[in-house]
Amino acid sequence: MPKLRWLLVGTGDIAKKRVAPAIESEPRSELYAVMDVSEERANAFVKQHPARVFRNFEKAISDPSVDAVYIATPVFLHKKQSIRALRAEKHVLCEKPLALNIEEANEVVRVAAHSDKKFGVAYFRxxxxxxxxxxxxxxxxxxxxxxxxxxxxxxxxxxxxxxxxxxxxxxxxxxxxxxxxxxxxxxxxxxxxxxxxxxxxxxxxxxxxxxxxxxxxxxxxxxxxxxxxxxxxxxxxxxxxxxxxxxxxxxxxxxxxxxxxxxxxxxxxxxxxxxxxxHENVHYPLIEDFVSSVLEGREPVVTAEEALKTxxxxxxxxxxxxxxxxxxx
Missing domain, CATH: 3.30.360.10 (Dihydrodipicolinate Reductase; domain 2)
Structure with missing residues (x-):
């Protein structure tokens, strides 16, 4: 069975310590690429977690080999990047909170509802x-x-x-x-x-x-x-x-x-x-559930609509x- 190929957007502490290791250890997943506006940060990241490097978000989500996108960027980027990735026909798992405010969150929910791709939010607890x-x-x-x-x-x-x-x-x-x-x-x-x-x-x-x-x-x-x-x-x-x-x-x-x-x-x-x-890596069950939702055709535990409640x-x-x-x- 082909693996779900992930693009990890953002290379901060959580991405480095939890998200990338969770993707790498999930047997149905592959850390295909990372994207960061800082070339220095991205290159340092892939020394620990080998993957292709993108510095431009649009180019990264346009890669046809990318199946799913994990958005691990500051909150003000969540709405824009989530919507762009969904419209690029990618499954999306976004860090919490869903967006900066209720207006932005409602917009993400509307786009996710009209997409045939899965959308989840990383409320891993x-x-x-x-x-x-x-x-x-x-x-x-x-x-x-x-x-x-x-x-x-x-x-x-x-x-x-x-x-x-x-x-x-x-x-x-x-x-x-x-x-x-x-x-x-x-x-x-x-x-x-x-x-x-x-x-x-x-x-x-x-x-x-x-x-x-x-x-x-x-x-x-x-x-x-x-x-x-x-x-x-x-x-x-x-x-x-x-x-x-x-x-x-x-x-x-x-x-x-x-x-x-x-x-x-x-x-x-x-x-x-x-x-x-x-779990020793608290992000692993989150990644595991999201991959299962994609492969099984069901919703992830925390959908956009569920995250909107918070x-x-x-x-x-x-x-x-x-x-x-x-x-x-």
Missing amino acids: RFYPRYRMVQEMLEKGEFGQVVLVRMTYFSWFNPSENDPKYWRVIPEKSGGGPISDMGTHMIDVLVGLFDVPVSVYARVETLTHQYRVEDSASIIMKLKNGAHVVAAFNWNSKTWSHEFEIIGTEAKVKWHPYDGPKVIKTVGREISDIDIPN TKVVDAIYQSANRGKEILL
Whole structure:
């Protein structure tokens, strides 16, 4: 069976450490080419991950040997590159978030809906074994009534202007601060488990740093069953934490650290630590699922329409903060 030939657009840290190794180790895939506007970065990349090199995006997606495109570029390029690749008759797997804002995301969704190619978004935490564990607990009613979901992420992020990640603090390029960055991953998991919240109220501010994106966000949401969600995303604390907790009348589950190997499950007063490690390369199940969707003619786990749900929540968060009121979804 011929392999799915990938074009990897962007050669940053995630592409180097996770995406390229995942493609190379997926038995039905081939890392055919990489594209980066920097010849120096691209040449350094292919020394570790052998592939053809393109410096021009249009030329790269015009290559008839390319079957699928992984877009690993800054957020402001996602819409344009996704649409161009789809129109070039390529399957597309795009880094998260889907686009800079709701308007751009809707445009990608419209184009993807009219394409016969597959389109997915790299919300890879949906493939965590702990995610499936919680899904099964919800399906079996083990939580009882879910009454509260708590999401927290805080770290220190204050890049210098010559840092390759500086684009993350430019709102025109990133779409926002920690909400757009790690927040979208956590909101995607929330949406996957409970669907889109029915309301959002948020305070979003820059308390510590001098950049124009937020470094602090506090959010209260209400789920369809009435449960509350309390979330805080910060880039202004050197005391790192990353956790996710679901609390029900009968049981609760806590992921702390969020990406760690253990889950803390509490039923009544009985507490158990469950070993449930992720794949050694968290992007591998994402790539595996996308290749299967292409070969089997089904949709990937996170489609453009599914990723749009997270963008809608993020849009509501910023709306609420700007208008000082609750936003209904």
